[in-house]
Amino acid sequence: MSEFKFFLITDTHYFAEKLGCRGEAYNDFMRYEQKCFAETQKINEAAFRFLNDTDLADTVLIAGDLSFNGEKESHLGFIELLKDLKAHGKRIFVITAGHDWNDHPFAFDETGRLEPEGTKREELFDLYYEYGFSDAIAVDKENLSYVAQLAPGLRLLALNNDGDCKKNHTYTARQIEWILRQTKKAREDGETLIAMSHYPLLPGVPLFGLLGGEVVMKNADFITTLLADEGVHLCFTGHMHNQAVNVKVTEKGNRFYDVCTGSLIGCPASMRLVTITDNDLVQLQTLPVPDFDWDMEGLSKDEYFKRQFDMMINTYLTSMRDDPDRFLRKLGVRDAADGVLNLVSKLGAYLNSATVGKVCRLFHTPCDESIKDMLFVDLARSLVRNAFTGNAPYVYGTPEYEAVMGVFGRMRPLFSVLNKTVKMNGKPVDMMELLEKTIGKYGLNDDNAAFRLK
Ligand SMILES: [Fe+2]
Ligand SMILES: [Fe+2]
Structure with a gap:
């Protein structure tokens, strides 16, 4: 061997x-x-x-x-x-x-x-x-x-x-x-x-x-x-x-x-x-x-790295409300019309203050008691962070899965259009499946996998 x-x-x-x-x-x-x-x-x-x-x-x-x-x-x-x-x-x-x-x-x-x-x-x-x-x-x-x-x-x-x-x-x-x-x-x-x-x-x-x-x-x-x-x-x-x-x-x-x-x-x-x-x-x-040798202001190393990551997401979320022009420029959208800026700012204001329960109510989808008072931005931030840290935890059966997929489920008419028009590797996508497998990991462990090559 x-x-x-x-x-x-x-x-x-x-x-x-x-x-x-x-x-x-x-x-x-x-x-x-x-x-x-x-x-x-x-x-x-x-x-x-x-x-x-x-x-x-x-x-x-x-x-x-x-x-x-x-x-x-x-x-x-x-x-x-x-x-x-x-x-x-x-x-x-x-x-x-x-x-x-x-x-x-x-x-x-x-x-x-x-x-x-x-x-x-x-x-x-x-x-x-x-x-x-x-x-x-x-x-x-x-x-x-x-x-x-x-x-x-x-x-x-x-x-x-x-x-x-x-x-x-x-x-x-x-x-x-x-x-x-x-x-x-x-x-x-x-x-x-x-x-x-x-x-x-x-x-x-x-x-x-x-x-x-x-x-x-x-x-x-x-x-x-x-x-x-x-x-x-x-x-x-x-x-x-x-x-x-x-x-x-x-x-x-x-x-x-x-x-x-x-x-x-x-x-x-x-x-x-x-x-x-x-x-x-x-x-x-x-x-x-x-x-490493650094003043982490009382935080653990993991917390310190996470704070920087979360600050980035927070800045995007709050600048959507407070500075929609810079927000869109950071996303690569130049010279947006005033009407678009106002719309982005209003959407940003709503998302920055809404709870998960409130967003679920808006989309007529149930929300588990345990997360209904959570700020929507906190959930959004963890969705993004999980996509980077790996082993995304919101798999089928978790309250977050039910809330997020419930909201996405209300967007099926939009997704059915996207399923026909958006292609990945030349093949049509299934938006619901793609989102489901983004918020929760079902395949190989992202940190400690074991597999055979042949
Ligand atoms: Fe890099
Ligand atoms: Fe790179």
Whole structure:
């Protein structure tokens, strides 16, 4: 029996604190932010201290978004941590992603927004050469991708997918040809191939599947079928900063698992310890990020991360009422008419004051006593947060399920139109099923799943 263990972390978003992360403009920016910012250097330092010292595994995979937003100083600081990790005898395999190159990153101090030096995508190969490329058995330099031998019989296909520099987030045609050469070679050599790619290939929760290219990689349905049918049944992803384990089965009967891991520096802040036995049985164990040196104002680490996440959701909900223009701009809707702004503001005022019971009454659907006095925004906030922390708890039979699905049930006429017009992977969606499986998790455990590849 062979057993191989490794750590998987992602979205480390290291920010060199000396660049500046303070002041009024910083505080305003953070109101809309899920990620910690000023804290990230200390969080990364603590996580790497743990990885340096642990004897649970000697290999660390990092799935991209290494720096906060491509600041050169942040990369240099992060690379110092990688150097130290390597000096502790660990093997490291990283990929880069969209937040690792940027001509206009930012920082903040009391004077407002600052513009530190950025990093060009062409610089990333040399910067991270020692942390994947140098140890690879095949390299696609143009696409910052490589294959590495993780253990006897087990290879890693490390795939970057922002090669067009337009953030279209997909593999280029030439990269797909290269991938196919690697899968063929692995089959010929009798090797199992697993992948790491930054952008999710399966939606973390079904609703994410409707949200487009920033959430799930463009043409992911085609890619996942291709990979699974070529013998790549597992991919570790990040980017969405959520915990999720999902599987799809291709028409040929091949399984494809996407294991998406939360960011190191924002709720749900987590790391995974992965065990692969006989190059087939995969066991995932989720660990919290270690304690880090920061004044958390009396909160636990989890509460501290959650407070930042909830502040972001609260800001969206209250700005809907108080600043509908900014709310719509944050959602990417520019120059809304006054009538729309008034409507959004009124809807925001209602939602920010209504209880769950009141909303249920409006939709003529029953509401359990235990949640009828809960503020609707509190329920909305937990619905969103659960989609990110994984293992969403509002499954069939819970009061929240009954209330939420009851309200959605009253929207069936609208959904029947959407079912005919909205398509996911070219197939019509069932909106009720999609919402039901978003508010409650029925499949694999998002934190600690175990499954076989074949
Ligand atoms: Fe990220
Ligand atoms: Fe990302």
